[in-house]
Amino acid sequence: MSKLNIIILMALVTYIPRMLPMVFLKNMRLAPWLNRFLRFIPYASLGALIFPGALFSVNPPAAAAGGIIVSAVMGLMGRSLIAVFASGVAAVYILLLII
């Protein structure tokens, strides 16, 4: 199989699962619990993306843990996304220099 063919297949298996629900689930009537399930997916998927991935995004994980705490506190304080981003990255940078 040529590289171009592989890349085209990669594009298809990436796009088709994304597209099908978007097109066909839109106006379908679903049971209330299923609606709630779909509505809560954003929170659950962000949770799964953050942990444990964030912990091992930098080495040592202790530096990442510090960044997680700082970003979470900034988020709790209701700071803007940019502020959360900047303070989290800054915390990790400082911890990496120290550790």
Place this chain on the structure above:
Amino acid sequence: MSLIVFAGAAQFVGAGMFGMGVGGWEIVLTTFVLNFRHFLMTSSLSRRLPDNTTKSQSALAAFGVTDETFAVASMSRDEKLAPSYLYGLNFTAYTAWAAGTVAGVMAGSILGDTLKQSLTFGLYALFIGLLVPEMKRAKPAVTAALCSMAVSGALYFQPFFKMGSGWMIVSATVVGSFIAAVLHGDENE
């Protein structure tokens, strides 16, 4: 590859596997598993499209759904998400991705290793910045996020079998969201 496979992780993994000389079908299968989580994400997003959205508008909007654009769109306070809003968001992310690739190649040699490492954490800082305020606002968000973290943590650290990160995210998302849907049944949000 950047132009038609719009998915960060899959691109890196795919490029790596090309380098190692792994067979074509294996690369395709890995890509599928890695990106299957977006099936759940667009299932969720589709419910928030306005009723008059056409099939082709939905199909076009679906191309740009990634972890990042999904996170931003789904955390939007508006109940309905206009296709034009999604196009704008996805297009911004798409051009930024392409420009970022070029800038990354040029900056890669200038930035120190420590700074590069800390910027890797930036994506997670953004995810945290999107999730935490929602957890403050809505109880189901707390349940769903904590349960899915528990599941993905358990799957990651358990010693019994190996699991790809794609399936880990998919199963943790399903379990977390399901538990929240069962526990928060009678609440109207």
